[in-house]
Amino acid sequence: MRIVAASFVFGFVVVGLLLLCFAFGLAIIADIRGWESFSIGSGLLTIFSYERTPDGTETVIGTGTFVLALLAGVLNAVAGTILWSRMSGRR
Amino acid sequence: MIFEEEVPVLPPGVLLESSHLLDTVTGDRVRINETAHLMLSLIDGRRTAREIGEAVAARYGLGRRRVISDLLQLVDRLNEKCLLNIETPLGKWRALLPKVVKVFLVNVVVLGQIWLPWHRKRLDFCNASKQIGFLSVVRRISPSAAVMGWMLSFPLWLLLRDVSPSFWTAVVIALAFATSLVLHEAAHAMVLAPVPAFLSLYGPVFLVGHGKVSPGKGFLVSAAGPVITGASGLLVILISGLLHSEHLVFAGEILSLNLLGMTNLAADGRKALRNLAIVLDPP
Numbered sequence: 001m002r003i004v005a006a007s008f009v010f011g012f013v014v015v016g017l018l019l020l021c022f023a024f025g026l027a028i029i030a031d032i033r034g035w036e037s038f039s040i041g042s043g044l045l046t047i048f049s050y051e052r053t054p055d056g057t058e059t060v061i062g063t064g065t066f067v068l069a070l071l072a073g074v075l076n077a078v079a080g081t082i083l084w085s086r087m088s089g090r091r
Numbered sequence: 092m093i094f095e096e097e098v099p100v101l102p103p104g105v106l107l108e109s110s111h112l113l114d115t116v117t118g119d120r121v122r123i124n125e126t127a128h129l130m131l132s133l134i135d136g137r138r139t140a141r142e143i144g145e146a147v148a149a150r151y152g153l154g155r156r157r158v159i160s161d162l163l164q165l166v167d168r169l170n171e172k173c174l175l176n177i178e179t180p181l182g183k184w185r186a187l188l189p190k191v192v193k194v195f196l197v198n199v200v201v202l203g204q205i206w207l208p209w210h211r212k213r214l215d216f217c218n219a220s221k222q223i224g225f226l227s228v229v230r231r232i233s234p235s236a237a238v239m240g241w242m243l244s245f246p247l248w249l250l251l252r253d254v255s256p257s258f259w260t261a262v263v264i265a266l267a268f269a270t271s272l273v274l275h276e277a278a279h280a281m282v283l284a285p286v287p288a289f290l291s292l293y294g295p296v297f298l299v300g301h302g303k304v305s306p307g308k309g310f311l312v313s314a315a316g317p318v319i320t321g322a323s324g325l326l327v328i329l330i331s332g333l334l335h336s337e338h339l340v341f342a343g344e345i346l347s348l349n350l351l352g353m354t355n356l357a358a359d360g361r362k363a364l365r366n367l368a369i370v371l372d373p374p
Contacts, residue, residue, distance in 0.1 A: 002371045007355060007364060014350045017321075021328050021347045025340040028328075029254065032337050072354070079355035080364055087365060 003084045004077050011076025016069035020061065023048045027059040040064075093163045093170070093210070094190055095141035096183040099134050100176045104215040104289055107131050112174050116215070116287045117302045121174060126151070130162050134175075139183070140166060170211050173291050173300055177210040207294055214290040216280070224284040228277040231290055232297060233269070239295050240269030251341075259338055267342035271320055272297055275349055278319035283312045306369035313363035317352025324349065 030038075030050050039049035039062075046062030093099075106113045109128065111120045123131065129150065133143045144159030151158075169175035179187060191208060198206035216227035244265035251260060279299040280288055286308075288301040304312065324346025331339030352359040 003364065003368050006367055006371075010353050010360065010364075011355075014321075014353050017325065018347060018350055021325060021344060024332065025328055025344050028332055028335065028340050029337050032335060033254075076354050083355060083361060083364060084368060087368060 004081050007080025008073040008077035010073075010080075012069050012073030015072035016065065019047065019065045019068060023059070023061045023065070026050070027057075031057060092194060092206070093140060093166050093177055094187055095144070095159060095163070096139055096179070096187050096190075098136065098139050098178045098180060099143070099166045100136045100178050101131070101134055102174075102176055102213045102215055102289070104213070104287075105174050112169070114174060116289050117300065119172075121169070121172065126161075127165055130165060136178075173211055173213045173289070176212055209294045212292040213300075214292065216288070216290060218280055218284045218286065218288045221281045221284045224280040224288070225277045228280045228290065228299075229273055232273055232276060232292070235292055236269040236272040236297075237265075239272060240265040240267070242295075243268045255337060255341070257338075260341060263338040263342050264345065267345040270342075271324075271346050271349060274323060274346075275316040275320045275352075278315040279312055282315040283308075306366040309366035310363050310370060313359045313366060314353060317349045317357070317359050321347050321350030321352070 026048060027050060029035075035050065035052070037049075037051045039046055041047040041062060041064040044062075045064040045067060046060070047064035047068065049060040049062060051058040051060075101107065104114065104116045106115060107128070111122050112131070113120050126147065130143055130147055133146055138146075140162055141159055144162045145155055147153075147162070148155045148158040166175055166177065170177055195206060195208065198204045214231045216224070216231050218224035218227065244261050247264055248261035251264075276290060276297050276299055283299065283301055283304070286301055286304055288299050291298040291300050299312075301312075324343045326343075327339055327346055328343030331337070331343055351357060353363065354360045355364060
């Protein structure tokens with residue numbers, strides 16, 4: 001059980017951090033290049049939204065990031081379970 | 092596949108003993124018979140596989156072709172185990188190139204098999220302390236990593252040309268790939284120190300080989316590469332925000348992708364999980 005939990009945490013944290021990095025990097029490039037407003041994903045599954053307003057710019061990291069990280073955690077936990085069961089079989 | 096014109100070389104960490112080959116780094120022993128011992132004892136870093144095969148054939152009065160074929164199989168198997176390196180002298184490339192092209196056409200184009208035109212290369216390095224281990228790895232693999240970085244950067248730059256057409260983007264991406272490869276392996280070696288280790292280069296794949304360590308240390312060694320390199324990527328992205336530099340964004344993203352090494356997709360992640368499982372639930 002602890003291995004499944006560890007796998008979930010690894011997957012969740014890694015993909016969560018990578019999505020945050022991606023969003024932060026994209027916001028920097030959009031600022032430098034003067035891009036207009038855009039978003040990736042929509043509604044509850046918005047991953048990233050960049051808005052150019054008269055006062056400046058606004059970047060939103062949406063709940064889609066959390067959902068994707070959660071999904072990655074679950075997939076990694078499944079992979080970890082398979083790995084663990086194979087390893088236990090060999091032991 | 093090994094060719095007759097290539098030169099087998101025993102790496103410094105591998106000793107030829109009377110009945111076996113000893114890997115002084117991992118402690119592994121591979122049993123060899125008398126003929127194999129004779130073949131391996133003729134390796135001096137200058138003789139080609141053909142010359143060694145001919146010498147053995149003359150000694151035993153056997154058919155030249157059969158002995159060379161046996162030698163090539165032996166060299167191939169030992170190279171897979173990182174116990175033997177294979178060098179191709181510059182002067183031999185003219186004779187070798189048509190053979191390489193022929194093998195490529197037969198295996199890849201006609202038979203549809205995967206055939207990689209490179210050998211495993213073992214690089215022994217000093218891992219006496221964290222600092223020495225880190226610097227040794229940097230010194231040993233920087234040239235290969237630089238070449239690899241450039242090979243990866245061009246296709247990526249072509250993809251990103253609409254976003255960032257500057258040639259400096261290609262330079263930064265190449266540097267980031269090279270730094271990522273070097274830092275990843277150097278971090279493994281640093282955490283592994285003072286346990287002896289060697290580097291195994293197989294085309295674009297770099298690995299640190301070592302003997303047995305405790306599961307706790309095994310976990311830390313496996314996690315060090317992806318975590319240290321990935322964390323440095325996060326730092327670079329933060330700095331890119333402060334400096335407002337899109338080149339640094341690309342570099343940071345490439346370095347931070349190393350974090351994926353902690354998932355079960357990557358060998359490091361699976362190794363880390365296996366060691367963690369043993370730590371949490373000892374047999």
